[in-house]
Amino acid sequence: MPAQINRILLLFFAFIGLFLIVRHFLIPESFGQYGHYRGDSLIENAEKDKIFADAQDCHACHSDILEKLENEMHAGLSCLICHGPGRTHVEDPQLGNIAKESGMEFCGKCHDIHPARRGDVVFQVDISTHHTEKTDCIECHNPHALWEGME
Amino acid sequence: MEEHTQHLYEMLSKVEGYIYPNEIELQWGIIIVLYPYLTGLVAGAFILASLERVFKIKVLGPTYQLALLTALSFLIVAPFTLISHLGSPLRAWEIMITPNGKSAMAIFGFVYLWYLLAVLNLEIWLDYRRDFVIWAKEKKGFMRGVYKILSLGISDISPKAVRLDDRLGYIITLIGIPSAFLLHGYVGFIFGSIKANPWWSTVLMPVIFIFSAMVSGIALIMVLYMVVSFIRKVKIDMACLDTIGKYLFYMLILDFTLESLDQVHRIYEAEESFDILHMLVNGKLYITLFGFQIMLGMIIPMISLGALQIFKAREQVRKTIYLSTGLMVLVGIFFMRWNVVIGGQLFSKGFHGFTNFKLGLAGTEGLFMAIVWMILPFLILAFLLWLLPPWKKQMEA
Amino acid sequence: MAAAGTLLLSSVTRPFDVLLMASDPPPEEGPWWGIGMDIHLCIGCGMCAKACKIENQVPDEPFYFRTWVEQYTILNNGEVKIESPNGGIDGFKPSFEEEEIFKTFFVPKMCNQCAKSPCTQVCPVGATYDSPDGVALVDDSYCIGCGYCVQACPYGCRYIHPEKKVADKCTLCYHRLKNGLAPACMEVCPTKARIYGDLRDRESELVSFLREHDYQVLKPHLNTGSKLFYNGLTAEIS
Numbered sequence: 001m002p003a004q005i006n007r008i009l010l011l012f013f014a015f016i017g018l019f020l021i022v023r024h025f026l027i028p029e030s031f032g033q034y035g036h037y038r039g040d041s042l043i044e045n046a047e048k049d050k051i052f053a054d055a056q057d058c059h060a061c062h063s064d065i066l067e068k069l070e071n072e073m074h075a076g077l078s079c080l081i082c083h084g085p086g087r088t089h090v091e092d093p094q095l096g097n098i099a100k101e102s103g104m105e106f107c108g109k110c111h112d113i114h115p116a117r118r119g120d121v122v123f124q125v126d127i128s129t130h131h132t133e134k135t136d137c138i139e140c141h142n143p144h145a146l147w148e149g150m151e
Numbered sequence: 152m153e154e155h156t157q158h159l160y161e162m163l164s165k166v167e168g169y170i171y172p173n174e175i176e177l178q179w180g181i182i183i184v185l186y187p188y189l190t191g192l193v194a195g196a197f198i199l200a201s202l203e204r205v206f207k208i209k210v211l212g213p214t215y216q217l218a219l220l221t222a223l224s225f226l227i228v229a230p231f232t233l234i235s236h237l238g239s240p241l242r243a244w245e246i247m248i249t250p251n252g253k254s255a256m257a258i259f260g261f262v263y264l265w266y267l268l269a270v271l272n273l274e275i276w277l278d279y280r281r282d283f284v285i286w287a288k289e290k291k292g293f294m295r296g297v298y299k300i301l302s303l304g305i306s307d308i309s310p311k312a313v314r315l316d317d318r319l320g321y322i323i324t325l326i327g328i329p330s331a332f333l334l335h336g337y338v339g340f341i342f343g344s345i346k347a348n349p350w351w352s353t354v355l356m357p358v359i360f361i362f363s364a365m366v367s368g369i370a371l372i373m374v375l376y377m378v379v380s381f382i383r384k385v386k387i388d389m390a391c392l393d394t395i396g397k398y399l400f401y402m403l404i405l406d407f408t409l410e411s412l413d414q415v416h417r418i419y420e421a422e423e424s425f426d427i428l429h430m431l432v433n434g435k436l437y438i439t440l441f442g443f444q445i446m447l448g449m450i451i452p453m454i455s456l457g458a459l460q461i462f463k464a465r466e467q468v469r470k471t472i473y474l475s476t477g478l479m480v481l482v483g484i485f486f487m488r489w490n491v492v493i494g495g496q497l498f499s500k501g502f503h504g505f506t507n508f509k510l511g512l513a514g515t516e517g518l519f520m521a522i523v524w525m526i527l528p529f530l531i532l533a534f535l536l537w538l539l540p541p542w543k544k545q546m547e548a
Numbered sequence: 549m550a551a552a553g554t555l556l557l558s559s560v561t562r563p564f565d566v567l568l569m570a571s572d573p574p575p576e577e578g579p580w581w582g583i584g585m586d587i588h589l590c591i592g593c594g595m596c597a598k599a600c601k602i603e604n605q606v607p608d609e610p611f612y613f614r615t616w617v618e619q620y621t622i623l624n625n626g627e628v629k630i631e632s633p634n635g636g637i638d639g640f641k642p643s644f645e646e647e648e649i650f651k652t653f654f655v656p657k658m659c660n661q662c663a664k665s666p667c668t669q670v671c672p673v674g675a676t677y678d679s680p681d682g683v684a685l686v687d688d689s690y691c692i693g694c695g696y697c698v699q700a701c702p703y704g705c706r707y708i709h710p711e712k713k714v715a716d717k718c719t720l721c722y723h724r725l726k727n728g729l730a731p732a733c734m735e736v737c738p739t740k741a742r743i744y745g746d747l748r749d750r751e752s753e754l755v756s757f758l759r760e761h762d763y764q765v766l767k768p769h770l771n772t773g774s775k776l777f778y779n780g781l782t783a784e785i786s
Binding site: 028031034035036037038041044045046047048049050051052054076077078109110112115117122 | 588589591592593595599602605619621639640642646649652653654674675676678679680685686687689690719722724726729732735736738739
């Protein structure tokens with residue numbers, strides 16, 4: 001075979017050979033397990049840290065509040081909506097290490113009157129005029145017993 | 152980071168209409184505009200070279216090696232634009248090791264390597280092999296070693312061996328033509344296959360990319376031939392230059408026709424995305440599209456080059472027209488890439504608004520970086536022309 | 549050429565595998581996750597978007613969202629105005645006089661977990677994929693940050709994380725899902741406007757939702773196989 005062709009083919013196959021060897025070492029181990037991706041990634045994604053607790057965790061200790069809420073309009077709401085992620089409290093339950101958001105601005109996020117909110121879906125109040133002498137809704141409304149102490 | 156966030160708040164204040172919140176920042180900037188531009192120049196220069204080699208248009212002989220070496224210079228720089236853009240450039244090797252067969256972008260690794268090694272380098276080597284052997288004998292010291300290595304240890308330059316070189320080169324060029332189309336066509340497909348983006352998603356995209364690549368490549372060689380001849384203080388072969396001008400004219404017509412067809416089709420069908428695209432073209436893209444891409448990059452060159460086909464003009468006039476239209480075309484095709492890449496990201500995929508793009512100066516995605524990538528190929532070309540001078544090729548006895 | 553040849557060959561060997569280029573088929577067993585959204589129930593409180601950013605450590609700035617809420621206002625003169633201030637996290641202040649408004653409503657958005665995801669199709673290295681149970685995920689130790697998937701998503705669900713420099717998106721809180729917990733956004737939705745479920749479980753809340761409502765997906769003409777089914781999707785929503 002002529003020298004040029006010899007040399008070209010030699011280089012060609014040497015390159016391919018080298019590439020295949022390098023590829024063998026570089027390709028991640030779990031690649032291709034379930035599809036064209038690192039199988040380990042599926043597990044990594046499944047094992048990421050959870051920050052929000054689960055409302056079931058709350059019910060384990062605070063079943064009394066759950067009972068109170070039963071006939072309320074706030075029944076069925078996840079505790080975490082107002083009490084935040086709650087992870088610290090669930091892991092180490094102490095008085096005070098859980099959020100308890102309230103205030104006109106906060107409650108207004110759901111309840112402020114807004115044309116795009118359907119009246120049959122959420123109870124709405126115009127917070128700019130509703131009892132402006134008060135600073136916090138919870139002064140009158142217990143979130144777990146909304147009409148407690150009212151006529 | 153702080154500066155970047157500040158920049159984003161500024162952009163947020165300039166949003167028109169409604170965009171999806173994640174669309175505020177353009178993912179692909181000037182560096183990504185450069186990549187199709189550079190590979191387009193590679194493909195175009197190669198096609199011009201192949202006109203001489205495969206289609207036997209001998210009059211283009213003086214530009215044959217220049218075109219190949221230009222293609223090589225730009226091909227070497229092209230991947231750097233991509234790597235510098237990546238969020239995690241150190242993982243760039245993954246595209247070679249685990250390419251996703253369903254992704255057009257994954258083709259890059261293999262098409263690029265194939266074209267660089269099996270096509271371009273091989274063709275240049277086969278063309279210069281005889282010269283390497285001769286130069287290795289003539290030179291002394293370090294340069295002697297360099298040429299010896301380049302000849303890959305083969306010293307046979309008998310007429311039979313040289314004829315074989317020629318035959319092999321012919322075959323490589325033949326394979327090289329579709330390879331060049333693939334090298335640049337896949338970039339067009341990268342955009343053309345994205346159904347989410349109606350500015351990009353068209354069957355014609357790979358075709359338009361290829362034809363505008365040929366236009367830009369031919370223009371580049373035309374300009375370079377004139378510049379290199381000027382620097383070397385040698386007479387320009389006007390028959391060659393006139394032929395290049397002629398081919399540039401024909402290619403311009405083809406490219407213009409295809410791009411117009413794409414737009415006419417879009418305007419006629421006026422489907423869902425038409426309203427926002429209409430606003431895009433008449434608003435943010437007005438100057439870059441109508442001004443630079445169409446008027447400067449196509450209409451004026453077509454008229455000038457067309458006039459030369461009809462009217463006889465003095466050599467000096469012809470040279471001036473070739474140089475100026477060549478430069479205009481190069482600018483125009485750059486803006487064609489700009490309008491595709493940047494334009495496609497300026498409007499929201501919800502078709503209800505626009506974000507904005509401010510070209511930064513510094514940073515890996517900035518204008519200065521883009522200028523560096525644009526200048527580098529010319530420096531490499533200068534080096535290659537010194538190492539492998541086409542005009543010092545030893546003619547056969 | 550190679551692609552055309554492969555397509556031709558596959559069409560001979562697997563004549564009904566029309567989805568060669570785009571999809572993974574649903575699993576033979578195990579859940580096949582989907583999402584239901586009821587536009588009539590969304591009150592635009594923004595708790596979902598806020599909880600998502602906390603749960604998934606999404607950067608706080610208003611340029612990166614895995615989920616967000618939009619408000620559509622159709623004015624009496626026919627104009628459609630859309631807004632999503634900070635993704636809806638801070639809620640929505642009414643921006644038009646009531647007399648001007650013809651209709652207005654909220655539309656929550658999140659990753660559609662497409663069965664034929666255009667985003668996973670285009671990843672050049674295999675750093676984003678569809679899990680066997682139908683969730684589109686990102687491998688953030690493998691992603692090269694090229695941004696192609698961001699370009700390919702028709703719904704604007706993806707972004708490049710400003711610090712990690714990799715693609716990021718809603719994962720349907722896969723880490724919660726696999727432990728029997730609800731995704732954070734759905735956990736905190738006060739009206740159950742967002743629900744999730746196993747599309748193959750006929751008893752699930754989601755399948756009942758599909759049975760009771762006239763559902764539709766965003767951009768159906770793009771054939772993404774979106775598994776996010778809306779009730780109340782109207783002509784102007786995109």
